[in-house]
Amino acid sequence: MKAQAIIPAAGEGTRMGSDTPKIFLPLAGVPMIVHTLRAFEACASVDKVVLVVHPEYASEYRSLVEDHGLTKVKEYITGGVRRSESVGNGLTYVDSDCGIIVVHDGARPLIKPNLIDKAVAQCVTDRAVVLGVPVKQTIKKINALEGTVERTLEREQLWEIQTPQVFHRDLLVEAYEHAKSLDVTDDASLVEQIGIKVKVMQGDYFNIKVTTPDDVAIAEKLLAMESVG
Numbered sequence: 001m002k003a004q005a006i007i008p009a010a011g012e013g014t015r016m017g018s019d020t021p022k023i024f025l026p027l028a029g030v031p032m033i034v035h036t037l038r039a040f041e042a043c044a045s046v047d048k049v050v051l052v053v054h055p056e057y058a059s060e061y062r063s064l065v066e067d068h069g070l071t072k073v074k075e076y077i078t079g080g081v082r083r084s085e086s087v088g089n090g091l092t093y094v095d096s097d098c099g100i101i102v103v104h105d106g107a108r109p110l111i112k113p114n115l116i117d118k119a120v121a122q123c124v125t126d127r128a129v130v131l132g133v134p135v136k137q138t139i140k141k142i143n144a145l146e147g148t149v150e151r152t153l154e155r156e157q158l159w160e161i162q163t164p165q166v167f168h169r170d171l172l173v174e175a176y177e178h179a180k181s182l183d184v185t186d187d188a189s190l191v192e193q194i195g196i197k198v199k200v201m202q203g204d205y206f207n208i209k210v211t212t213p214d215d216v217a218i219a220e221k222l223l224a225m226e227s228v229g
C-alpha cells in the first residue's frame, strides 16, 4: 500500500536554547532536518513528504531541500503552536488516494530507512503502529511541588515511545477531528482517545529525539559511528 509522510519540523526548540530552531543545527556537518529527510529519501515505502515548517524560516527549509536534492518533499506547510496542530495542518496535503500516513519528528535524525518500511508494512494489518523501546531505567512518579517520590512504576509495563507512528489515513483524520484534547506530545495519543488499539513495534535505541544540548553530542557520536560502519 502507498504511504506518505508528514514531518513536523516547526517547533521552536525551546529546550535546546539555540538561536534558530534546533532542526537547523548541524550534526556531522549537515543540518538535523536533512538527516531526517535523507532517511525518507532512502526508504522504499514512502513516496511523498509533507514538511511542516516554522513560518519565520520558510525559505531556509526550501533551500536545504533543494541543495541536498531531497526529491520526496513535495509540500511545505506552516506549523501551529503545538506539535499536534502542526501535524493536523499537514493532514489535508497527503494525496487523497494515499491510504497510510507516516508521522515522524523532524528532530529524530537517526531513524533508519528500513524501520520506516517495517512500520508501514505492519500498519497494513494493524491500522495504528508506533515504534518504541522497553525502558531500561527505574522510573518513579514524583510530586513535583514537594520534590518527593509518589510511587515507583512497574518497569515491565513501560516503553519509551518514538516516531515513526503510522496510521491508516481515515483513522488519523478521525482522531484529529474527534480528539477531546490536542494537548498531547504524539499522534497515537489522539488515536487512543477515540478508542483504537495502537500496536507497539520494537524500535531502535539509537532513534533518539534531539531535544537538549547533550542530545546533540550523542547524535554526533552515533552518526560518526554509522559513517564508519
Ligand code: CTP
Pocket: 007, 008, 009, 010, 011, 012, 013, 014, 015, 016, 022, 023, 052, 079, 080, 081, 082, 083, 084, 086, 087, 105, 106, 107, 108, 209, 210, 211
Ligand atoms: N514540532 C512542530 N510544531 C510545534 C512543535 C513541535 O512541528 N508547534 C515538531 C518539532 O520541530 C520536532 C517535533 O515536533 O521535530 C518534536 O517536538 P519537540 O522535540 O518538542 O521539538 P520542539 O517543540 O521544537 O522543542 P521544545 O519542546 O524544546 O520547544
Ligand code: MG
Pocket: 011, 083
Ligand atoms: Mg516541543
